[in-house]
Amino acid sequence: MVSGFIHAGRRIGLVIVPMLAALGGSVVWAQTAADAGSVANAGAAPVVVSGTVPDEATRVAILTRMRELYGPGRVVDQLSLGAVVAPAQWRDYVQKLLSSHLRQVSHGQLSIQGQVVEIRGEVPNETVRQQVASDMAQALNPTYTVRNGLRVAVQDQSVVDQALANRIVEFEPGSAVLRPASLPLLDEMATVMTRLKDRRFEVIGHTDADGARQANVSLSLARAQAVKTYLVAKGLPADRIAISGMGPDQPVASNATEAGRARNRRIEFRVGS
Numbered sequence: 001m002v003s004g005f006i007h008a009g010r011r012i013g014l015v016i017v018p019m020l021a022a023l024g025g026s027v028v029w030a031q032t033a034a035d036a037g038s039v040a041n042a043g044a045a046p047v048v049v050s051g052t053v054p055d056e057a058t059r060v061a062i063l064t065r066m067r068e069l070y071g072p073g074r075v076v077d078q079l080s081l082g083a084v085v086a087p088a089q090w091r092d093y094v095q096k097l098l099s100s101h102l103r104q105v106s107h108g109q110l111s112i113q114g115q116v117v118e119i120r121g122e123v124p125n126e127t128v129r130q131q132v133a134s135d136m137a138q139a140l141n142p143t144y145t146v147r148n149g150l151r152v153a154v155q156d157q158s159v160v161d162q163a164l165a166n167r168i169v170e171f172e173p174g175s176a177v178l179r180p181a182s183l184p185l186l187d188e189m190a191t192v193m194t195r196l197k198d199r200r201f202e203v204i205g206h207t208d209a210d211g212a213r214q215a216n217v218s219l220s221l222a223r224a225q226a227v228k229t230y231l232v233a234k235g236l237p238a239d240r241i242a243i244s245g246m247g248p249d250q251p252v253a254s255n256a257t258e259a260g261r262a263r264n265r266r267i268e269f270r271v272g273s
């Protein structure tokens with residue numbers, strides 16, 4: 001949630017509540033700002049943007065950036081215009097804060113009070129926790145203070161990671177058809193995810209870099225949907241599973257070798273709120 005700048009008794013700012021069913025989360029997470037707008041995403045919780053801003057240009061700039069990050073279908077516009085005076089370059093600084101790193105925070109709140117910025121929520125590990133706040137601080141001038149209220153959501157995510165155990169969900173080449181050899185693994189994942197009652201999940205598809213990028217993004221989303229469909233058939237509620245397709249944008253190995261490409265063709269499971 002980003003909640004505003006105080007000036008002359010009036011609030012200027014915005015509230016951003018990225019409630020990622022990973023945004024989320026989680027939450028995900030090495031995406032660049034240039035890639036953010038093209039990442040396919042479906043079934044995720046809304047991102048609410050609210051508060052008071054000084055003019056229509058600022059409002060449009062903020063909403064445009066949020067839609068690039070989360071997709072136009074997820075962003076809920078609750079911004080209003082008010083007779084408030086923004087500090088120098090306020091619009092520019094807010095846009096810098098709205099970076100792709102926010103997608104790594106699930107159940108998150110980003111608060112701007114004057115020149116004090118506070119971010120809260122859950123991230124997958126300590127490295128991400130420190131990196132998100134550090135990147136925010138570097139995007140601002142020294143008069144701003146960044147308070148890091150992020151916490152590592154270790155327990156439930158580690159249970160899911162251990163169940164996956166670095167195994168790969170396999171598909172038929174160039175398609176979203178699950179290979180029979182992958183079904184026992186998905187059965188195990190369904191059992192573990194069912195035990196994590198009231199938790200939301202994000203199923204994220206990844207591909208290697210062979211072929212056209214947009215085709216790979218679409219393929220990764222279709223594969224994530226195939227996994228979701230299977231998990232739902234095993235009894236998991238559909239509204240607890242969001243899906244994303246990252247295409248080739250988040251490799252975990254070199255695409256120069258077949259072994260590396262095989263590792264990059266994967267399904268990721270993230271625990272959200």
